[in-house]
Amino acid sequence: MTLLIVGATGTLGRQIARRALDEGYQVRCLVRNPRKAAFLKEWGAELVIGNVCTPSTLVPALAGVTAVIDAATARAADVSSFERVDWNGKVNLIQAAVEAKIDRFIFFSILGAENYPDVPLMEIKRCTELFLKESGLNYTILRPCGFMQGIISQFAVPILEGQPVWLTGESSPIAYMDTQDIAKFAIRALAVPETGNRTFPIAGNRAWSGKEIISLCERQSGKEAKVTTLPLGVIRAIRQTFRFFEWSWNASDRLAFTEVLATGKPLTADMDEVYKTFGIEPKEIGTLEAYLQEYFSRILRKLKELDYEKNKQKEAQAAKQKKKKMMY
């Protein structure tokens, strides 16, 4: 079976590519920049250059492909908006997959997308789910709540560096999952026919609020967090200002996501049925405690090694200067 992975250079996409290769699938990745994707080639994937916003690049990418796994989304650093990539681009991809008579199409949405019509990315996910369901393709929609990997830049790094950690009022607890585990569900879906034409939540074992994550990071790193709470009103005002300029629509749409987190409603779901259908044991899925423990112990060990090297260099330099002084 040949897979086309879209978004394989991303946080989740790379884990899907890794798992697919480990399980013996022929993997082709649609990439915008082959230099940035060189690691995928080293792993054994075939690269095809393309862009979901350029339909003509999708036809050759889909030739000979059995299944598509789409883990692409607009990048924060790009000028491209969610509307251009996550809506127009996905419509292009789904239409091209229909034309190419692809057997399976796996799409990543977000849990609860139907509940936030005023949040651009959520509304786009809801519409894309509908478009895919009506396309006639044999689809599986996976709806994660949040990625553990995102916690590193949002909480762990600022706490380690003594930088402020930003929180917005009542932040909704989120049932994060490691992208390596999410990849297991995506790849398993290909082998389990019962996952066809169905939608599944993808939630970690428990939902964590921002405050709980900060306490966990503090305990595991031994450092105290500098927490700054930003009122929702301020974020809304910044968002409106950004909305005024076309070049900052992307940033404005991203800020809108804080509306989801500010509801205080937990982003989580019961996973019993999902584990059963996919034939995955809950104990195969990592916890946030274990994920952060592994991260902090690795980083703190590295910092200790660097400190040791620095001290050794200082001692060597001091000894050299002492020797020089004794010679004169």
Ligand SMILES: NC(=O)c1ccc[n+]([C@@H]2O[C@H](COP(=O)([O-])OP(=O)(O)OC[C@H]3O[C@@H](n4cnc5c(N)ncnc54)[C@H](OP(=O)(O)O)[C@@H]3O)[C@@H](O)[C@H]2O)c1
């Ligand atoms: N992050 C979360 O917590 C979360 C939660 C729920 C659902 N999801 C969903 O999970 C999926 C993966 O998210 P992620 O955080 O892993 O994404 P990510 O790290 O931001 O990666 C985005 C990927 O999409 C590619 N891409 C962007 N624009 C493209 C275009 N025009 N044509 C082709 N490829 C393009 C990027 O390629 P380049 O390397 O070339 O930029 C990159 O490979 C998305 O559908 C997202 O909505 C994420």
